[in-house]
Amino acid sequence: MALLHVPARRVAVLVALLVGAMILSSSPAMADPAPPPSPPPNPSDQQLDQSKNDMATAAGQVGKLTSQLAAVQAEADALGAKLEVRQESANKALVDLQVARDAAQVAAQRVQATQLEAAAAADAIEQAHRQLDEFIAVAYEQGVQSGSFGLLMEASDPSDLVQRAEFTQAIAEQQSAALDGMQRARIAKVNADSVARAAELDAVAKQNAAAGAKRSADSAVATAQAALSAGIAQLHQVDLRRADLEHQLDTLTAKDSGLRAQRQRYLAYQAQVAAAAKSAAAAAAGRVAGAGAGTVGGVRGAIDRALSQIGVTYAWGGGNARGPTRGIRDGGVADAFGDFRKTGFDCSGLMLYAFGGMGIGLPHYSGYQYNAGKKVPISQIRPGDMLFWSEDGSIHHVALYIGDGKMVEAPYSGGAVRITPVRYGGGLMPYATRLLG
Template sequence: MRGTGALAMLVALGLATPGLGLAVPPPPPNPSDAELQAGRQQSQQAAGRVGELANRLAEAEAELIDLQARVEVSMEDANKARVDLKRAEGAYAEARRTAEAAGVEANVAGQRIEQHRQRLDRFVAGSYRQGSQIGSATAFVGSRDPQDVLDRALFLDVISRSELDVLDDLERARVEKVNKDSLARAALEEAEAKRRAADEARRAAERAEQAAVAAQATQAGQARQLEADQARVEAQLAEARSHVSGLEQQRGQYQDWLAAKEREEAAAAAAAAQSTSSSAPARPTAPASGRSVEVVVNRALSQLGVQYAWGGGNSRGPTRGIRDGGVADSYGDYAKVGFDCSGLMIYAFAGAGVSLDHYSGYQYQSGRRVPLSQMRRGDMLFWQTGGRVHHVALYLGGGRMVEAPYSGSQVRVTSVRYGGIAPYAVRVL
């Protein structure tokens, strides 16, 4: 008995005294579930913001492409308007030259008519002063005989009629020139109107081009701002993910430390039990698990890799999740087929003929509670905050468990987490 007491004391000292072989180091930081959840939510919000900005940037770039096309169309319209204006100005210059030439021709024709009219007036006036309608009497001086007089009279009549015919022809030419001059002026006015219209069209096209270029520049600035915003939020997302990864790594390190501590405590307890039982008769121990427990464990393990879906899972397998109005909805759990934590327990224990409610709080009341120090394979482990149960997993033994952890994850096997764990395991079988 004395040797046994000394060994137990050494074991106890080994657990508490640094430097002895059985001692474990001080515990590493253990982030709370709330810190982990807050980090995941921050990461999720940043990811959502990145997605939103990516969509907005895609829309902005599509609008920028459309505006670029509008700029090109506006530039071509402006080019067309400039060409049309140049043609209109050429037509106007030609019409102006034609009108000026027609005016000159009309003036020349009028002068010639006036000259012939004056000659005719002098001829007629001379004839009347001589008392004859056929011209001056001096035209008959020197006539040799009456026939010569008649010939000269006929000649004067022909001259008078010729003068009148020339005058008529010149008048017709003048009228024709005046008409051409009028048409030329009308063409000039029409060309001027077209030139003014083309000039206004050019100014309108250039204004449209400037407006399109300005809109494109504004849109390009918005796209650049969105790119900068997206890069900034992506950096925040990377930082948030790194933060969550660090917290999860700390949690994992703490769980590894806790498992090592438990193994050391178990080894110390076993050594103490062995030393105290040397004088007592051996007593048979009950098997840790039976056939039904293995059925439960195997059914749970058969679902490894199935995605998490809040509200999913029943006695027949994974089912579509339901809406929670919060985090699960943001992950789209309502559109996934899978398990949540209590749904996985329902499916696992249904293999052994045990019916469970789809609520971890009621599952905590569904069997016999045993201290964590006595938990064994097939027991359910629970986690709580403020006395309220919020998670359940199936213990596999050896410090391992199988669970459906949270939205965005899958059914997995992991080390038992002792932070926030309920003080009792629940044994149904």
């Protein structure tokens, strides 16, 4: 996900000012401060009217600032999605590169094996040559009279002739066997050489594929670095605008104690929400711990494992089936946030941990996780389904649906694992992925 950081406290203030009446109706009332020892001044009708007009003007300004900040947040979220697309593309290229390198290594081992076979065939040919040379040398030393004609001429009677004929046949068969052995050895060597050459060509092809994948990975990383560098500049401008809005908001809220009271009521409500999330995380962690070291079963187990990590920091490249791990470098925004020094999860790493307890292994790439299970229309999602977001057909984010319109996710650098309402816009894929149930 994108690398954003807009303080939740300031957003809470703006939301409180915009929907204060609704919040006040659902939040517990706060005790009014004790009255001052002396009675307050009695304002004139003109002062009361002016105060009413000032508050109306301030309320209008607050509403305008709320809209502006919402637009800034939407712009930052969109930027974050674009940044993650580049990061996930680089992640995929690194995975594909490793696969290509492994294939090249296997091909190289095959070349070595066939070279050994070729050497064995060459030895066999050499041995056959020696046998043939020995046979020819013996025949030469014995001379013509020791050959087949000589044996027949020297026969003393028919019986001796038959024996000499059989002996001549044996010699011929021995010579033929020597020639056949040499021919088989030659064929074996040719076959072994052919296999070796084919294996070598295969190895070269795979090595070229690995080199191409490496070039693609380098190009993707360079593209990501350029985009993320531009993103840092944009986020800096967003942060400057946010600071300006904060200053204006502080000025407006200082003018009227009623607005400030609404702010405090909403902050109290926000604290209750945070406490509830912390309690849910603690309860989930307790259930996960109570399940023991073995494999936990069911959708509840996967959700509990994800919820047990609420508050754990985001770290790009972090997380596996055993829990949070140190992040890795991306050469851009994640490095700027120091993710490689943090221990935590990225979006797909959180899914590895959630489903690792079910004995389900997943690749550390959201695009591959999308195809890891059964596709379910978004209108039919159930707790435990994985939700995905994409841009231009490329998946860049994943979260776990927990029911009641909410999900748990590792959002972006600078953030932490959190519960949030499902974002039905912004590239949500029309299908979820179901691994359980």
